[in-house]
Amino acid sequence: MQSIVLVGLKHVGKTSAGVALARLLGLPCFDVDEEVVRIHEAETGTRRPVREIYRLLGKEGFQDLERRAARELAARARLRPCVIATGGGICDNPGALSALKEVGVVVYLQEEPHILFERIVEGGLPPFLEGPDPWEAFLALYERRHQAYLSQAHVVVRARGTWEDELARSILAALEEHGYARK
Ligand SMILES: Nc1ncnc2c1ncn2[C@@H]1O[C@H](COP(=O)(O)OP(=O)(O)OP(=O)(O)O)[C@@H](O)[C@H]1O
Numbered sequence: 001m002q003s004i005v006l007v008g009l010k011h012v013g014k015t016s017a018g019v020a021l022a023r024l025l026g027l028p029c030f031d032v033d034e035e036v037v038r039i040h041e042a043e044t045g046t047r048r049p050v051r052e053i054y055r056l057l058g059k060e061g062f063q064d065l066e067r068r069a070a071r072e073l074a075a076r077a078r079l080r081p082c083v084i085a086t087g088g089g090i091c092d093n094p095g096a097l098s099a100l101k102e103v104g105v106v107v108y109l110q111e112e113p114h115i116l117f118e119r120i121v122e123g124g125l126p127p128f129l130e131g132p133d134p135w136e137a138f139l140a141l142y143e144r145r146h147q148a149y150l151s152q153a154h155v156v157v158r159a160r161g162t163w164e165d166e167l168a169r170s171i172l173a174a175l176e177e178h179g180y181a182r183k
Pocket residue numbers: 009010011012013014015016017033085086087088119161162163
């Protein structure tokens with residue numbers, strides 16, 4: 001079977017659904033953000049959360065690293081099918097997304113903006129939403145990225161507030177419906 005690449009806005013549940021989906025399918029699971037953290041640690045000697053790396057390197061520096069991480073995971077996917085969860089901004093990094101698109105079926109996990117915004121605010125605002133009106137900033141980002149993911153994805157799955165195992169089962173059903181068989 002092909003590898004499965006999960007894309008979508010921040011906090012839709014890509015990482016947690018990725019782990020659950022990989023368990024259901026008996027495949028390894030990788031995460032582009034985790035690979036960014038690993039490469040950055042290997043090169044600097046300090047382990048930092050992905051958000052801190054973004055803050056430290058800025059958008060361009062972060063995207064360079066994200067591209068390298070995506071290429072590394074694409075190389076692993078060529079050896080053995082796997083589930084790959086991406087970071088929420090990969091649609092703004094064409095080199096990274098195209099590397100993953102070459103090796104797998106791209107699944108856009110979609111959720112309503114107010115649900116995502118609540119989750120994001122709970123964890124503290126990321127650098128790209130800091131400013132006078134974070135909700136307006138998020139909405140603009142949501143509209144743009146939603147269109148970008150719709151145009152890039154092979155399959156769209158509405159999360160409808162679900163996550164982990166329940167979302168993984170919806171992904172599997174959608175893949176089967178679209179003719180992406182398990183074997
Ligand atoms: N359906 C849900 N209900 C409640 N909380 C959720 C749900 N989905 C995700 N979360 C919460 O949102 C946060 C992000 O989840 P997860 O890491 O799986 O998402 P992600 O899409 O990988 O996010 P990121 O884009 O930041 O990598 C976690 O704190 C998780 O607890």
